[in-house]
Every structure is written in C-alpha cells, then in structure tokens.
Amino acid sequence: MTFNLDGPVAIIGAGIGGLTAALSLQHFGVPVRVFEQAQAFREVGAGVTITPNAMNALNFLGIGPALAEQAGETLQYFVRSAADSRELERGPDPGSFVTEFGAPYCNLHRADLHGTLVGAVCRNDPDAITLGLRLDDVEQDGDNVVARFSDRSAFAASALVGADGGASAVRNVVFGGQTASYTGHVALRALVPYTRVPPAIIEDPYVLYVGAGRSLIHYPLRSQATMNLLGACLMTSRSPCENSSPQCPRRICSNGACETGSR
Numbered sequence: 001m002t003f004n005l006d007g008p009v010a011i012i013g014a015g016i017g018g019l020t021a022a023l024s025l026q027h028f029g030v031p032v033r034v035f036e037q038a039q040a041f042r043e044v045g046a047g048v049t050i051t052p053n054a055m056n057a058l059n060f061l062g063i064g065p066a067l068a069e070q071a072g073e074t075l076q077y078f079v080r081s082a083a084d085s086r087e088l089e090r091g092p093d094p095g096s097f098v099t100e101f102g103a104p105y106c107n108l109h110r111a112d113l114h115g116t117l118v119g120a121v122c123r124n125d126p127d128a129i130t131l132g133l134r135l136d137d138v139e140q141d142g143d144n145v146v147a148r149f150s151d152r153s154a155f156a157a158s159a160l161v162g163a164d165g166g167a168s169a170v171r172n173v174v175f176g177g178q179t180a181s182y183t184g185h186v187a188l189r190a191l192v193p194y195t196r197v198p199p200a201i202i203e204d205p206y207v208l209y210v211g212a213g214r215s216l217i218h219y220p221l222r223s224q225a226t227m228n229l230l231g232a233c234l235m236t237s238r239s240p241c242e243n244s245s246p247q248c249p250r251r252i253c254s255n256g257a258c259e260t261g262s263r
Helices: 016-027 052-060 064-071 096-101 110-124 169-174 199-203
Strands: 009-012 032-036 047-050 078-081 087-090 106-109 129-131 135-140 145-149 154-157 159-162 185-193 207-211 214-221 226-234 251-254 257-260
Touching (some): 009 016, 009 154, 016 032, 052 096, 064 110, 110 129, 135 169
Antiparallel strands (some): 047 106, 145 154, 251 257
C-alpha cells in the first residue's frame, strides 16, 4: 500500500519513540513537526539497553557511531541466582556482536540517546520540534488531520503519529477514553556514581539477579562513570503506591514515587 503525503507529518510527543519516528521520516524526505508538552528538555531516566538490531537501525539513521562512543566499552554480562549468587548463565563475548549481527550491543543513559536524537532531528530541520504545547483534541477528514492544543492553536497535517506515552492523549481520542491496563509489573530504578559503588560490585559490574517474581540488574553507563540499577517485581495492588506488598517488602513511597533501599 502506498500513501501520498502532501504535507508534513505531525508527531505528538518528543520522547525516544517520537524522535526516532521523526528522524526516520526525515531520512526518507518526509517533513515532520514534533509537538511536546514539556517547556524544556532535561536529563531524565536511567539506563537503556540498545541491542544489535536496534543499533543497526540507529546506524541506518546515522547516529549509531556517536551513541556507541558515548556508551563506552560493552562488558560481558552474567545471570546469577538472587538466592545465592551462583552463576546461571554467561553472556556472549561482547566482541562477537558486530561479527554476528553487524552492530554492537550498547548500554546508554536515556538522556544521551534522547539528546542525540534531538540534535539529529534539529540538524535536519531547526524548526522541527515545538515545545510547550499540550494536545487537547484530534480531528480528521478525508484529506487532513488537525491537532488542537491547549493554547487554542492548531496544526493541520497529512498524518499524525501518537508517541505521547502511557497517558496518551492521542490514544484517548482515537480509542474513546480507554485507559492503559496495569499488569502488576513495577520497575524501580537508581543511578549511583561509580565512586560510591562497592568494590565487590565493580569487580562484577554487569549482572542480572533473578528470583521468583523479581529481578535486579546493574551495569555501568557512560564509560563506567555511573552504575545503573533496575529492580523489577510483581505487585498485587493496582496502584504502585498503595499499602506495602509482600512481593516488594522494602518499598518506600514518597510523593507518589516508589523506591527501594536507602536514599
């Protein structure tokens, strides 16, 4: 099926998904306008794993080498038992990924990935991204789709992409107010300066601990300047900040955010 676009494509949301969509469309000569409700970009998030298939796509878009340089050396990972730390699995030699899959395996700070995408999109078109606009409604007819924003401005486009996250306003319009389903999976993240990481962890820096209904992974970011931690568990309550669950007994709730361990 072939679509003829007579004008720019509107993208709602300037996160990883929205900006990757924007850069991909630009690569094929399609003009885009990305609308983001935040007033400014700031460093948020923690570690993200970019597997070789994703790196191949980012290489195709021209930003893979810069991201690999920011990530630094990829270390071999180990899978261990959460009960007694015994080794359950050993990851492949990191050097084998390029040979086998054509691209490396990288661990990146989300902000580095996001910043690289912002830079690439804006180099193609300095006016591609508009900040500070919150979507209120979407209307479409046989020719165009019109995005209407909270400041009463509007933008007509040949097509519109919703990339505005779990509380998507686009999804709310298209699917009539359906809410995202809570699956019971909760992820708890932390970043630790490498200078504060215990020596025993530095000696074994890339490990996934697995147990019944829970896991914990840690790995270095930014050429071993920061240690990323990601814990995951299943919770019985629908709200992550309701009464403490036996699955996550060390959970601390503050201002609606759930964390574990000491601050």
